[in-house]
Amino acid sequence: MAEKILELEKEMARPDFWQDKEKAREILREYQELKEKSKTGGESGRYDKGNAVLTIYSGAGGDDAEDWARMLFEMYQKFCQKRGWELKILHEHRNDFAGVKNISFEIKGKALPRGKAGVYGILKGENGVHRLVRVSPFSPKKLRHTSFAMVEVLPEFDKNIEKEIEIKPEDLKIDFFRSSGAGGQNVNKRETAVRITHLPSGLTATCQSERQQERNKEKALRILYGRLYQQKLNQMVEEKKEIRGEVKKSMAEWGRQIRSYVLHPYKLVKDHRTGVETSDVEGVLEGELDEFIKN
Numbered sequence: 001m002a003e004k005i006l007e008l009e010k011e012m013a014r015p016d017f018w019q020d021k022e023k024a025r026e027i028l029r030e031y032q033e034l035k036e037k038s039k040t041g042g043e044s045g046r047y048d049k050g051n052a053v054l055t056i057y058s059g060a061g062g063d064d065a066e067d068w069a070r071m072l073f074e075m076y077q078k079f080c081q082k083r084g085w086e087l088k089i090l091h092e093h094r095n096d097f098a099g100v101k102n103i104s105f106e107i108k109g110k111a112l113p114r115g116k117a118g119v120y121g122i123l124k125g126e127n128g129v130h131r132l133v134r135v136s137p138f139s140p141k142k143l144r145h146t147s148f149a150m151v152e153v154l155p156e157f158d159k160n161i162e163k164e165i166e167i168k169p170e171d172l173k174i175d176f177f178r179s180s181g182a183g184g185q186n187v188n189k190r191e192t193a194v195r196i197t198h199l200p201s202g203l204t205a206t207c208q209s210e211r212q213q214e215r216n217k218e219k220a221l222r223i224l225y226g227r228l229y230q231q232k233l234n235q236m237v238e239e240k241k242e243i244r245g246e247v248k249k250s251m252a253e254w255g256r257q258i259r260s261y262v263l264h265p266y267k268l269v270k271d272h273r274t275g276v277e278t279s280d281v282e283g284v285l286e287g288e289l290d291e292f293i294k295n
Helices: 002-012 021-039 063-083 119-126 159-163 213-244 281-285
Strands: 052-058 086-094 100-108 128-135 144-155 172-177 193-198 203-207 257-262 268-271
Touching: 002 021, 052 063, 052 119, 052 213, 063 086, 063 100, 063 128, 063 144, 063 281, 086 203, 086 213, 100 119, 100 203, 119 144, 144 213, 193 213, 203 213, 257 281, 268 281
Parallel strands: 128 257
Antiparallel strands: 052 100, 052 144, 086 100, 128 144, 172 193, 193 203, 257 268
């Protein structure tokens, strides 16, 4: 892997690298993927064939940010429909205008032949901050507004993960509550929704998609395992950075956008990691993500 990275770096350093833009973008994509794998010693590839759980969090900015989180959710929903994947909402917190404060959903794909990436392998690169620039539909003066939303992508684990990550029962706080719909109104008279908090880390996971409390608890626990696993990977990355003397910078930092979507004053979607860009913003928001997501 190290030899291939070095080979690509030499290719990228050539003066005529950008003469063939399509080839240059492919090289950048491959380079990014290899760099991500090398950071975690190959750990991140272990679950690439499996399914995924995504959570979208709106940033600061009220209605605009929450509307942007809704748009992102619908973008992934349409992408899944094009792929023939099944999407199921696990938990959602919407405002009175159907905007999304946060939403968690699982995505399941069909069994794949050996060597092919599954849902997680395809979508894991979406992890990070997504930025939108547009004329705000909530502004009476039609002012330009920048909104942010964070996308978290986790592999979906089976029970075998318990062998790798230990969670002591006394480290968990489990709350039961009634599932809610848009605007926060209760839609279930029984307390079937579950929120689990891992006390040592402060990480939480919520599920309200199932009718039975026990099923929601099981799914919330799997999401929690996923977040602890991701935390473990991030720690490995930071430890390697410290060894190399690099400055610490969390991947989940709000100031670090992975992709920008500009609707005004011009139209552009640009991936800040690979340099891939397109002026077809509407197409991207309709789920046309293949240019940005490599299988």
